[in-house]
Amino acid sequence: MEDDSGYTALYFQSHRRGSQALCAAGKQDAPQCPRWHRITLWVGFIWNIILVAIVIVLAVHLEKGKSDADVGRAKCSTSLDDFQARLNRELCNQSQDRSSVNSTCRICPVNWLLYRDKCYWRSEDMKRWKDSQADCATKNSHLVVIQDEEEMKFIKQNMQDKSxxxxxxxxxxxxxxxxxxxTGSQLDPNILPSDTKRNHCGVIKDNIRSDSCSAEHVWICQREALLL
Known part of the structure; x- marks a missing residue:
């Protein structure tokens, strides 16, 4: 019994000394917690200030970029208007004070002929009708569609080889x-050939006539003229 009592007394004494040591350590370390807490708060505060400064700088740059873009667009628009006016003067002999909006100047690509608001190009080699139409398509055009007697007269006058x-x-x-x-457009019945046959295509020489679509001939392409 005495041994048990002695063991119990030693256990409680040891436990009490350990508790006192922990408390002492806790009291000794307690003042350090607020210090690190304050450091963390200051770091967070400084970081927030940096973020706000970055946002302000970005906003200023974005506003400046928007203003520069508006100025650039205005200059570009003015340059395009000046360039178009110069084209009118050089290519179409338009007066300097004439508005490009009201301009009736039209131009065609190189080697194309201008008539009214259309451009015309004639080939030098020979193909079938279908292949001729495909070639015109590569030039953003189509085989010429003659609308009236005046247009047909122009085409016949400008044929390189009338034979x-x-x-x-x-x-x-x-x-x-x-x-x-x-083009699906309406045709003038007065200039259409009377010898209509199935699977035949239109040709022009002294007048409009029909021929087998599988025959090979030269051809004329037509496209809209560019309005300046």
Whole structure:
């Protein structure tokens, strides 16, 4: 019993000394906690100030960039207007004070002829009607569709070789003997050929006539003129 009592007394004494040591250590370390806490708060405060400064700088740069872009667009618009006016004067002999909006100046690509508001180009080699139309498509154009007598007169006057046939944008379908144009536009019945045959296509020489679409002829392309 005495041994047990002695063991119990030693245990409580040892436990009490350990508790006192922990408390002493806790009291000794307690003043350090507020110091690190204050340091953390200051670091966070400084970092927030830096972030606010970065946001302000970015906002200023964005506003300046927007202003510069507006000025650049205004200068670009003015430069384009000046360039267009110069083209009018050089290519179309337009007066300097004439507005480009009201300009009736039209131009065509190199080697194309201008008539009214259309451009015309004639080939030198020979192809079938379908292949001729495909070639015109590569030039952003189509086989010429003649609308009236005046246009037909212009085309005949500018044919390089009046002894050959030129493909034009007329064709008759397999299902019916009726002329149609590659543009779907209305045709003047006074200039259409009377010899309509199925699977035939339009050609022009001294007048408009029909020929087999599988024959090979030179051709004339047509496109809209560029308005300046």
């Amino acid at each position: 050959v046939l030129y493909w034009i944008g007329l064709y008759s379908s397999l299902s019916e003997e009726k002329w149609a144009s590659v």
